[in-house]
Amino acid sequence: MQDASSIKVWDISVRVFHWALVAFFAIAYITGEIETETLHAWAGYVIIGLLAYRLVWGLVGTKYARFSDFIYSPAEIMAYLKSLLSTHPKHYLGHNPAGGVMVVLLILGLTAVSWTGLKAYEAEGKGPLAAAPAITLSIPVAQADDDWNGHGGYGEKDEFWEEAHEAAVYFMLLLIALHLGGVAVSSLLHRENLARAMVTGRKKLPKE
Numbered sequence: 001m002q003d004a005s006s007i008k009v010w011d012i013s014v015r016v017f018h019w020a021l022v023a024f025f026a027i028a029y030i031t032g033e034i035e036t037e038t039l040h041a042w043a044g045y046v047i048i049g050l051l052a053y054r055l056v057w058g059l060v061g062t063k064y065a066r067f068s069d070f071i072y073s074p075a076e077i078m079a080y081l082k083s084l085l086s087t088h089p090k091h092y093l094g095h096n097p098a099g100g101v102m103v104v105l106l107i108l109g110l111t112a113v114s115w116t117g118l119k120a121y122e123a124e125g126k127g128p129l130a131a132a133p134a135i136t137l138s139i140p141v142a143q144a145d146d147d148w149n150g151h152g153g154y155g156e157k158d159e160f161w162e163e164a165h166e167a168a169v170y171f172m173l174l175l176i177a178l179h180l181g182g183v184a185v186s187s188l189l190h191r192e193n194l195a196r197a198m199v200t201g202r203k204k205l206p207k208e
């Protein structure tokens with residue numbers, strides 16, 4: 001028997017997406033630190049697939065999963081942030097304005113992590129981008145040999161994308177920390193367990 005004071009908000013696919021993303025990002029991060037290349041790459045591919053799903057579901061999915069439900073105007077976002085200073089900020093069934101901003105930032109951050117990871121892998125001659133046909137320029141043989149030996153463009157390209165990938169990962173870690181902090185603050189102010197809601201799919205109805 002369902003609690004009449006709550007309502008189903010998050011559909012099963014959104015919940016599976018959320019926790020799968022948590023798991024595979026953790027796997028990708030850990031395996032990147034210990035340089036387990038194959039597992040790291042496949043975890044990254046799964047994350048890309050999850051991102052593609054979320055973008056599609058954000059357009060055609062259930063009500064609270066759609067971007068149109070939680071992308072607010074700058075004025076609404078600022079009003080909500082100011083309301084956090086009060087003891088009774090406005091309650092939202094779906095993502096609140098601050099949460100909506102965080103969802104967009106997390107998607108952009110994961111896109112940056114994924115793209116730089118693919119480019120770093122391509123610089124090593126691996127991955128789907130390396131296998132894709134590309135337009136090449138004719139260059140002197142001596143220069144080409146130099147590059148392949150890591151003394152020219154390819155070595156520099158490899159280093160650039162590795163550093164860009166690492167920077168994107170650190171940016172994601174910052175976003176994750178802000179996200180967890182936001183969930184904790186919102187859960188406290190609204191007196192509801194948002195982490196549990198992402199497990200059960202149900203959230204408390206606002207009191208009249």
